Amino acid sequence: GAGVSQSPSNKVTEKGKDVELRCDPISGHTALYWYRQSLGQGLEFLIYFQGNSAPDKSGLPSDRFSAERTGGSVSTLTIQRTQQEDSAVYLCASSLLGLASYNEQFFGPGTRLTVL
Amino acid sequence: KQEVTQIPAALSVPEGENLVLNCSFTDSAIYNLQWFRQDPGKGLTSLLLIQSSQREQTSGRLNASLDKSSGRSTLYIAASQPGDSATYLCAVESQAGTALIFGKGTTLSVSS
Numbered sequence: 001g002a003g004v005s006q007s008p009s010n011k012v013t014e015k016g017k018d019v020e021l022r023c024d025p026i027s028g029h030t031a032l033y034w035y036r037q038s039l040g041q042g043l044e045f046l047i048y049f050q051g052n053s054a055p056d057k058s059g060l061p062s063d064r065f066s067a068e069r070t071g072g073s074v075s076t077l078t079i080q081r082t083q084q085e086d087s088a089v090y091l092c093a094s095s096l097l098g099l100a101s102y103n104e105q106f107f108g109p110g111t112r113l114t115v116l
Numbered sequence: 117k118q119e120v121t122q123i124p125a126a127l128s129v130p131e132g133e134n135l136v137l138n139c140s141f142t143d144s145a146i147y148n149l150q151w152f153r154q155d156p157g158k159g160l161t162s163l164l165l166i167q168s169s170q171r172e173q174t175s176g177r178l179n180a181s182l183d184k185s186s187g188r189s190t191l192y193i194a195a196s197q198p199g200d201s202a203t204y205l206c207a208v209e210s211q212a213g214t215a216l217i218f219g220k221g222t223t224l225s226v227s228s
Contacts (some may be wrong), residue, residue, distance in 0.1 A: 004159075042209065103147070104162060105164045106162060109158060110158075112157075
């Protein structure tokens with residue numbers, strides 16, 4: 001079946017603008033994660049959604065970052081008033097949290113964000 | 117706080133060699149450990165997942181081991197090929213349903 005998809009694949013924006021990044025998880029996956037991969041920093045967790053529970057926002061770097069997940073499926077990560085340090089690849093992952101899957105996470109291709 | 121370290125940061129080998137990539141983690145109380153592959157400009161491809169109760173997993177030429185008590189995992193690649201050239205990432209999940217904590221990866225180059 002289809003894997004995790006993300007759009008756009010590339011986004012170039014000017015400092016101060018808002019951007020929205022989209023993630024379509026694997027159908028039926030209950031858990032959805034956003035990560036960020038910056039040059040030299042490695043992969044860092046941003047936010048996690050599981051079913052109807054309140055999201056775990058502990059990884060969001062500032063209040064300019066927010067995310068929502070509508071209908072338990074598609075998720076949008078919004079960055080307001082972008083800064084140059086927000087430039088990174090934003091990766092989305094989904095998983096079927098449960099004993100059978102042991103929460104194996106499957107990643108999308110990422111969105112490369114460049115803030116000029 | 118869980119920290120994941122991968123050594124070496126980069127590795128170059130000739131085609132056909134067997135090789136081992138190392139991953140260590142500071143807190144042995146983990147739920148699972150995943151090895152990923154990342155090609156330049158691409159997302160992550162899951163290679164192997166080892167449950168906390170398991171010692172190893174195998175897929176084709178890949179074998180991953182887990183020693184929770186010592187906080188170590190290894191990824192063994194047999195008979196390496198140029199197509200294996202990529203960055204290999206190790207990640208641990210400390211509790212079920214929590215985020216993965218990643219190492220910084222080992223960039224492998226296999227020359228023909």
